[in-house]
Amino acid sequence: MSVSFIVFISGIIVAAASGLIGSLLTLRKMTLLSDALSHVALPGIAIGILFNFAPIWGGVAFLFLGALLIWAIEKKTKLATESITGVLFVTALAIGALLIPEESLLETFFGNVHLISNSTAYIQALIAAAIILVTLRLLKPLTLTSIAPDLAVASKISRTQMEILLLLLIAGTIAVGISFVGVLLMSSLLIVPAVAAKNIATSFKGFVGMSIGISMFSLCVGLILGNIYSINPGIATALTSSVLFLISLFFPSK
């Protein structure tokens, strides 16, 4: 079963957004956060399936709620973001697995490109393109807040605004990404390409560019391999980006 052209193009744009946001996440050491956050989508997807509307919208709603919840809890307590997301992660996974009908569980976990309708693909492409535009426009303050929060605040950049913006961008990226690679494999587009790029790059520009490139390439190869060998494209994508990561380890450390 082949993937329609528009779904393919939409996937490439989604992968580009993932690579871009992923590069910012590795700067902040927030790599687990995106992983955990993607699980927060599960109960939302479950509600979509149970009440017969496109599961992606349930996922979107829960992701944004989850992102704001993480931010609010982080402000209230002194717990690290990673600890909070760890708790949310298992809770959401358990609730999701409980509510989602067994026959839909696998595709929710690992994605199913064949279920993406053309109209959904258009919307995903638009959201991903918007994420890319906003991120590139605010790349400097987002980067500075990530690597040197004090310098950012001293330069009159609002840390709160940047943190909420980044969480919303992550949530948006995951929302459009999970129908391609599933809830469990979202990191193969978000984190693995960025970490591989970090191994290779000598400049920040190169790092961000390579992260985007590796993410796009992985999804592209994943979709093609999935098509040829009739395997789940999400799993093929994850394996591709992991292989690229392995290769990046052999680059001399800069």
Add this chain to the structure above:
Amino acid sequence: MKQEAPILLSVKNLSLSINNNHIFNHVGFEIHKEEVVAIIGPNGAGKSMLLKSLLGIVEPTAGVIQWFPGIRIGYLPQRFHVDMYLPMTVAEFLNLKPRKILTNEAVLRLLKLEKSWLKKKLSHLSSGQLQRILLAWALLDDPQILLFDEPTENVDIEGQESIYTLLHHLQDTTGLSLIIVSHDLQVVYRYANRVVCLNEKQVCYGEPDKALNHETLSKLFGDHTVFHHHHL
């Protein structure tokens, strides 16, 4: 002449508590144009937090901070941990600064650094070199006053010496005012017009020669002060 110079910063009755812990209480001082004010005290006395309050990074619990209207403030933080694997060049880092007035090259010239520094990777710099790049960062918007939080660790003596030589040189050439957070009495005697002694509350304030005496020093560092500061 110092008395006629405009007041760049006036701090009155400033207090800061975090989660009901008093960080510092009732701090007050002024800094005029082209002056150097040193803030000294033992570790944990609230010096860095005082600086962060002045910069608006933390919100003080009480008191008044009055900056000269429209003043440009530079900040040299105590610590800047660069991820060892961060792929970023010095130029890329300096370009992250919003509202630049000077170019990267101009700032490097001020610091007597070669242009080739722009291509170096941030993660390859030693702590002393990184501190100079942070100083370059602080100078990019041509500040009228610089807030310098002296590192307590990890900067080689040579690095520390040259940063003060640089600051002094900048002060001479550009008329930059300085607020220095230090734990080194030598720095205070050598560079400061006035000193604020901080140990949760303000223990002394004034010209170093008058403000620092046996009594205030023992309030600051305990009775073994003499040994401590010779060591530093």
